[in-house]
Amino acid sequence: MALAELKLAATQTRLTGMVMPEGLNDQRVDAMNRVITMGLPHKRDEYWKYTDPATLTQSTPETAALFHNDEGALFADIDRVKIVFVDGVFDADASDDLTCEGVEIGRLADVDGGWAADIYGTLEINGQLHVHRPLAALNTAFATDGVVIRATAKAAKPINIIYLHSDEASDVMLHNLVRVEEGAEVTLLETGPAAARFNKVLEVDVAKTGAFHHVRAQGRDHERRAVTHCFARIADESLFKSFTLTANGVLTRNECIIDMVGDDAVAHVAGACVGDGADFHHDDTVFITHDGLNGESRQVFKKVLRNGATGVFQGKILVKAGAQKTDGYQISQSLLLDDDSQFLAKPELEIYADDVACSHGSTSGAIDDDALFYLQSRGVPRKAATDLLTLAFLAEALDEIADDALADDLRDRLESWLGRRG
Amino acid sequence: MLEIKGLEVKLEEEDKQILKGVDLKIGAGEVHAIMGPNGSGKSTTSYVLSGKDGYEVTSGSATLDGVDLLDMEPEERAAAGLFLAFQYPVEIPGVGNMTFLRTAVNAQRKARGEEELSAGDFLKEVREKAKALKIDADMLKRPVNVGFSGGEKKRNEILQMAMLEPKMCVLDETDSGLDVDAMKLVAEGVNALRSEGRSFLVITHYQRLLDHIKPDVVHIMANGRIVKSGGPELALEVENNGYADILAEVA
Helix, strand or coil: CCCCHHHHHHHHHHHHHCCCCCCCHHHHHHHHHHHHCCCCCCCCCCCCCCCCCHHHCCCCCCCCCCCCCCCCCCCCCCCEEEEEEEEEEEECCCCCCCCECEEEEEEHHHCCHHHHHHHCHHHHHCCCCCCCCCCHHHHHCCCEECCEECCCEEECEEEEEEEECCCCCCEEEEEEEECCCCCEEECCCCCCCCCCEEEEEEEECCCCCCEEEEEEEEEECCEEEEEEEEEEEECCCCCEEEEEEEEEEEEEEEEEEEEECCCCCCCEEEEEEEEEECCCCCEEEEEECCCCCCCEEEEEEEEEEEEECCEEEEEEEEEECCCCCCCCEEEEEEEEECCCEEEEEEEEECCCCCCCEEEEEEEECCCHHHHHHHHHHHCCCCCHHHHHHHHHHHHHHHHCCCCHHHHHHHHHHHHHHHHHHH | CCCEEEEEEEECCCCCCEEEEEEECCCCCCCCEECCCCCCCCCHHHHHCCCCCEEEEEEEEEEEEECCCCCCCCHHHHHHHEEEEEECCCCEEEEEHHEEEEEHHHHHHHHCCCCCCCCCCHHHHHHHHHHHCCHHHHHHHHHEECCCCCHHHHHHHHHHHHHCCCCEEEEECCCCCCHHHEEEEHHHHHHHHEEECCCCCCCCHCCCHHHHHHCCCCEEECEEEEEEEEHHHHHHHHHHHCHHHHHHHHC
16 A cells, blocks of 8 residues: 555544544644644654654554652752643642742643634644644644643743653643743743653744743653654744653654744753663654754754664754854764664754854764773772763763753762663 | 782784783882883783783783782772773763762772762862862863863872872873973872882883882883893983893893
8 A cells, every 4th residue: 555545544543533622623623634634654754764653653552561669759859830740631639839920820721712722733833844743733633731831021930740650551642832921931841751652742932032941851661652742933032942851661752843933042952861672762853943043053962772772863954045144053972882772863954044054963882991991990880880971971961951950950860760770 | 019920911802912921029118110112011011900901811910919900800909909090091071070089989988898988078188189289179170081181181190099099009101291390290199199008010111200209129121021120220221221231131
C-alpha cells in the first residue's frame, strides 16, 4: 500500500472512538481536520526516520510499570506554585492555590473565550508550516486539560506543573498555554512522567521585552513513552530559554519549534539526557526560524548513552531573507559509554540572509582515557571517575539554565542518578 | 619504601620491550633522581608504577612498603600512598579544580577507612596550601588545568601532592616547560613536603631542577635499565659532558 493510503487508514482507525472534550470546539475540529489531512506519522516519513512513532500513534498505549523510589520531589526547596496532575487529571488537593503575583493562572478545561482561546492551536498551526507535526494537532483536538498562564509582570514564583503517573495504562494528552506580556517574566517548571503514554503540547507567546524560562525534568519511569511539542513565538527583545533533563523512559520525542518573529530576540534550547539500555530511545527535534534582525539562537544538546541506548538529534536553523545579523549556534554531542549505543544526528542550516553567523557541530565520543587515568591516579575509583566525567560532559547543557538554584537541584539529582542507576 | 626488582615491560599494542630489567630501591625519606636520554624508559617507569593502561609487565616486581603495586588499580595505588606528578597534566573541562581535589582527597580517605574531610576543613587546608604555591582563588574555581599556563599546571600538580600527602612521590619531568622562577616555586613546594616518611623519585633531563631539589642518589637510565648510580655529582657530570661518556663507560 502507498504510504499516503497507509497513513490515512491508520489515522482513521486511531480517530475512531476518540471523544473530543468540551470547549474550544472550533479549534478542536480544525485541528482534527489537520490530523486527517496530514495523517499520523509513520516510520517511513522522513521526519520520523530515526524514531518509530508506532507506539505513539496506535490506539491503545503500551502499558508502563510504575516506578517507585524514595527520592523527594524535585525543586522541593524552591518556593513555587505547584499544579498537580495525576495521569492527566487535575488534583486540586495536591495543588497550591492557582494564584501568584505577576501572573494569572488557570486551567485549560475552564477556558471560555479570552486570550487563551484566541491563541489555542495558533502557534501549533504556525509550527506545521515547514514540517508536518500531526501528533501536535492530535493533541490540540483532544487534549483534556492543561494549564494556562498569563504573565503581566515579573512572576513572584516559578510555576511548577507536576505530572504524576499512577495507572499503568494511562494515556494522557495535556495542552498548556503561556502568554508573556510586554516586559513580563515567568518561569515554568515541568516535572514527572505523567502517564504510560503522554502527548503534551506547550504553546508560548512572548510579547516584546518579555522573558520565558522553562526547566523540565521528564520522569524516570523506565517504561513510559512521551511525545512533546513546544511551540514558541517570540517578539522584539524577548527571551526564551528552555532546558530539559531526561533520564529513563522507553521512548521520548521532544520537539521544540521556535519562531523568532521580532528583532533582537534571544532563544536558547538545551537538553541533557541519560539513557541506559537497549530499550531507551530519546529524540530531540528542534526547528528554529529567524525572522527578525539581530536574533540569537543556541541549541545545546548532550546525551549520555550506555548499554545499547539510542539518541537522536534533528536540529534545524532556518534564517529567512530579512533576518540579517542572525547569530545561530547549534551543538549536539553524545557520550557513548559502550560500543552498543548509538547516536543519530541530523543538523540542518537553511539560510536566505547574507549577513549571518551560523555554526553547528555534532560529535560522538567515548570517555577520555587520559582524563580517566588522571582521576584514578589521584585515588578516584574508576566508576566514580566515569560518573564525574559524565557529569562534566553534561555540564555545558545544564549551564544553559539561568537560575542557579534550579540548575544545582538538577545537578544534584543527576549525580545521584548516575550513582544509583536505578 | 619503594622497591623495583628486575622490572621488564613491553607495550601492549606492539611487540616492543621498553624496560629491560629495572632495579631500584628508595628508602624512607630519600630523594632519588633518574636522568637519561630520550626514550630510555624514564616516563614508562612512572606510568607503570602508577598503573596506566597500555603496558604489559612481563617480569619483575614493584612494591611500596612491601605491598605489590602492580596488581592494584591506579586508584588503589594512590590510596596506598603513591603519587605521580604528570609531565603533561590532563585538562578536564567541566570538572572544577576544587571539586576534583575534594573528590580525590575524600576518595583516598575513604579507601583507607578514614573519615571524609568536612567542606570547611577542606577549604581551609586548600587555601593555605594554594597560597604557598601562589595559586589564586580563580585557578581553584576553573576547570581542572583548562586554560592553565605550563607553570600553573605544574603548580597545580604540586598542590594535589600537598593535599593528598602521599608517601611516595614520582615527579615526571616536572621542570619541563617551566621558566626559572616557576621552577623555583615548584621546587620550594616539593621541598616543603620533604619529610622522614616521604620519599621522592624525580625524573628529569636537567641538572637545574636538582639544584633546587637536592637528591640523595642519582641514577642514569639508558635503554630500559639503570646503568649507573651515584651521588649528586653524577648529575653535574651529565650536565657538563652529556650522556655519551657514561654510556660508553658502562657499555
